[in-house]
Amino acid sequence: MKVLIAMLASTLLLALAGCAALNPHGSGNHTGSVVDYLYPDAKEAPQMQLSTTTLRPPVRVGIVFVPGGGWNIGLPETDKEKLLERVKASFTNIPYIGSIEVIPSQYLRPRGGFANLEQVARMFGIDIVVLLSYDQVQFSDSNMLSVLYWTIVGAYVIHGDQYDIQTMLDASVFDVQSHKLLFRAPGLSRVKGSATSANFSEQARAGRLEGYNKAMEALIPQLHAELEKFKARLKTDINTKKAASGYRIENRPGYSGGGDFGWLSLPLALALGGAAYAARRKP
């Protein structure tokens, strides 16, 4: 009898432990750092180089998420592309930006450094690259309602688990040739929610995506504002001919041509039309 009771007790204990193991508590994070990507083996700070950055408008820009480190499962590539397309759409009508290329993350090697960045820039024909680094932390906890999970049915109807997802996106704009950081802008978001034990991972995944979307919403106006500041700074520096500014603007060789005869095309076409009409009449 004692053996039977002991077996029942251990079975119950294992079952309860199993239920408890279903609850994802603690925290997890997804990170892709621009410093890890560009300076993978740096033991010291990179040396300051007094080179001049030459900007040739209309500039060709590439935009890409930096590769994440380790085995963490970050944002799927399709979602990354959608986010990048939003940035691209918000910058399409700026005259000094010639084109914006959305670059898939697979083209960047983890810890690839500037050598990898230059390869990609040559491949896509870009002068300037926007590197998006990200850091998303998810905290998961149980609330008081989780006690009802013991009823088994509770695990499917009671929102006893909650998540708190904090996301930071950071856009660093680099001139590829001179390796100079032109400007940067951050975007932050915080998403909170709760879910049942049964669909916690699905809800949390949706929350993580929402976190990226909200951070991107915050990032785009910041990026516009920083671009305007950079433009004003550039103008002031170049107008006052500050040698130390380190920037030079050059017109790209070549020009755009338009097939156009102006307003004169209409009277000329009508005159020819009149001649064609007159040619059909007897003299």
Place this chain on the structure above:
Amino acid sequence: MRIALLLALVCGVLACAAENVGQLLALDRAGALHGQIWRLWTGHLVHYSAQHAALDITALFVLAAIAEREMGARATGALLLLGAPVISLCLLLAAPGMLLYKGSSALSAMLGVAGGAWIWRRAPRLRAALMVVGGVALVKTLCDALGYLPGFSSVPGGVRVAWQAHAIGAAFALAWVMLVKPPAAPHAAHP
């Protein structure tokens, strides 16, 4: 009239299309030289702005209708299909600094010269009037080449008038008229 209507319709639809459609179809030097050969034809069908499109499409419609009536639909279609890539290729050679080209006025110049040459042959009494029209077009092209009359154009600021395209289109039309025999029987004259 069918070709004139079709050309005007296609250009009109493309003028209303999204900006990236225009980028995909414009005569982009790098793209054309890297195998995007459709640009040799489509570069003549897209425009920089609504005003540019409106003027170019109106002139193209009138001149294509004249050419079609004078030469017939088949000859006009053949002239357009052959002339468009020839103009584009010659433009790439003649203006190596031109990275992008949009506009249908080179086709207009080609059709206008072809139609005018046909009238020249058929109605010698109108040659003086045709010479005036041709002379004005020639002077305008020279002014564009020398950089005069910059405010006379409908292309947006920063875009240069591609006068070379007009000259190539006119030259190709003259060669075409010399090589192609005129229709056996001219259209019935109006009473």
